[in-house]
Amino acid sequence: MAQENREAYIAWLRDEIEKHCNSEGRYEAYWDYNDSITPDQLFNAMEHFERDGYASPLAYLEVSLVEDYYFTTPMEEALLTAISQDAKSAPDGLGKHWDESDDIWGDLEAAGYQGIDANLDDLLSRSSFNVNVFFATEAERNFDMGSIVNAFGNDYREPRLEDVDAEDLDNALSYLVNQQGHSIAEVYGNADNAFIRSVREEIDENSSEAMSELCALVRMDGQQMLDFIEKRNEAKDSLVLPKDYATVGIFNQWAGCGGMLDIRLEKDAVLPLSMVRGFQVEGQPDPDGYTVNETYDLVGSAWMPVHYREGTETGVKEDYSLALDKARSADASEAHGSDEPVSLKAAVKESREASAALADNDAHENIGQDAR
Known part of the structure; x- marks a missing residue:
């Protein structure tokens, strides 16, 4: 090919690259609405990017794609195909020259031409994961x-306060109760509070016989x-569960059971990432x-x-020994004045009856207003 023809041919290819590629000369991937990166790809990137000499997990992901x-x-x-179609006209x-070239990629x-652009930011934004954080x-x-x-029992067993010790109370559910501004003694007692009621009900619905965990x-x-x-590995910051729509409760991943995951927060739950014991991604098998x-x-x-x-x-965290002493004292005082000892299940039953009565009363008021 004569030099003059070669220059004209390369100039035409340059226009083709400008037409079909992005401003960096890279042919950009188009991702559909249902395209997604896989959890395994993300985990591999986080685990291997430094070992393999990449500056970030994103760089590792892009090259691997x-x-x-x-x-x-x-x-x-x-x-x-797109350039061949344009070559016809x-x-x-x-x-x-394009049709007869024996080094198309060299010509490009x-x-x-700078290669393929994985358009990774777009792919990541289209990906969606339902994650269970424990x-x-x-x-x-x-x-x-x-x-x-x-510490708290389950759907068929009451906690025996004389058998509970402070170490039992050092758990993530207790931490959440404290973080919301309440004492563990309220969970054992008769406190009439929507958050505490929801914690009691979550405990009362928990069908796990032994192992349980706080789950969001x-x-x-x-x-x-x-x-x-990355933040979980660093364990320096906190995960914030918004009070208006967070789904949080008790779960047992080992047996596949738990509560109703319906604890109703009073304020945003702020939980240290150092407390994240593990997590699941829905759609991925859980070996545990x-x-x-x-x-x-x-x-x-x-x-x-x-x-x-x-x-x-x-x-x-409150002083769990003091909280336990307070709960035992309140329990003893209540038991001394009644035939029935105070129990979480009794408190749950009273809470539900009160809620039902309130709802029934509201319904009657609405009927009366409608009649008027």
Whole structure:
């Protein structure tokens, strides 16, 4: 090919690259609404990016996509097809040079082609994960996740306060009660508060015989998932569950059971990421047991967004020995004045009856107003 023809041909290819590629000369991936990065790809990126010499998990992900034959080959074929179609109407016979070239990729590189753009930001934003986040204190982990049931009982067993000790109370559910501004003694007592009532009801509905954990259902896109994994590993900041729509409660992933996941927060729950014992991604098998959705078959809206807060709250935990002494004293006082000892189940029953009576009263008032 004469030099003059070569220059004209490369100039035409340069226009083609400008037409079909982005401003960086890269052919950009288009992601459909149902495309998603996989959890395994995210986990691999977080685990291996430093070892393999990448600056970030995102850089690792992008290269791993571009080097994937099944991702790159169809895109390259699509680009070649588009240029071949344009070559049919290229001026001055320039399309013939394209058709007869024995080094198409060399020609494209000479014209400024820079390769495939995985458009990773778009893919991550389209990805959606329903994540079950499990919380536990260090003491709770040391007791093989039996502290919640030991301290508060379950759907068929009342806690025996004389058998409960302060270490049993050092668990994630107790932490949440304290973080919401309440004492554990209120859970054992007769406090008439919507949050405390919901905690009692969650305990009363928990069908787990032993192991239980505080669980929050969280929705994340791909970038948020990367952020969560990184922040969890750093364990410096806090996860914030918004009070208006958070789904949080008691779950047992090992047996596939739990409460109703319906604790009603008084304010945003701020939980240290250092307390995140583990997490599940729905749709991925859990080697330890069952996911929340496998157990309950919930609607997707049960998983809701969260955000982060820098640092952690201090002075959240109360003195559990003092709280237990207070609960025992209140229990003894109540028992002395009645035939029946105070119990969590009795408190739950009273709460439900009061709620039902209030709802019935509201209904009668509405009927009266309608009649007027």
